[in-house]
Amino acid sequence: MILLIQVCMGGVGISILFCLARFWCGPSLADRIMAVDTLALNLVALVGLTAMAFGTGTYFSLTLVFSLLGFLGTLCVAKYMDGGSIF
């Protein structure tokens, strides 16, 4: 089981590399923000896998935090791109 968890961590790492590549050469601002949002989702998955590998649920609240922060960032930048006031 621990080997499977490590292989899945490798897969999530590869998808983080894809997101970083899109963040590096995204043509528009929305591409980059979308890449950062997906990066936050991949971090949520990585926290889940880390909790499985360590066998403890100490860090599991980080999934909620990363999910919330990714959505909040997307929301703020979308409002900023629309030209409205953020708050």
Next chain:
Amino acid sequence: MKDIWVAVFLISGTFFLLVGSLGIWRMPDLYCRMHAQTKGSTLGIIGILIAATLYLGQMDIAVKSMLTIVFQLLTSATGAHLMSRAAHRQGVPLWSRSLGDDLK
């Protein structure tokens, strides 16, 4: 028996995450990329969180994982819609082989 279900959810979750991120890198257009990202990453998150819940088997982890799944299902579509609408208003071009533009 539990290990089989954990392995199934773990492999499917990682597969969907990988497909979503590959779609972000390979799709031709911002809107196509957003489509791939929203569906794929949400399914991948759901699979991996369910696998972690089954593997660890504690109640607080189940509650947190359920909260994250529900929140992700609610906010993924909302964020993608907001972002694509803002990008369309800003004038991000569509793919040259797109069939139509309903917002124009």
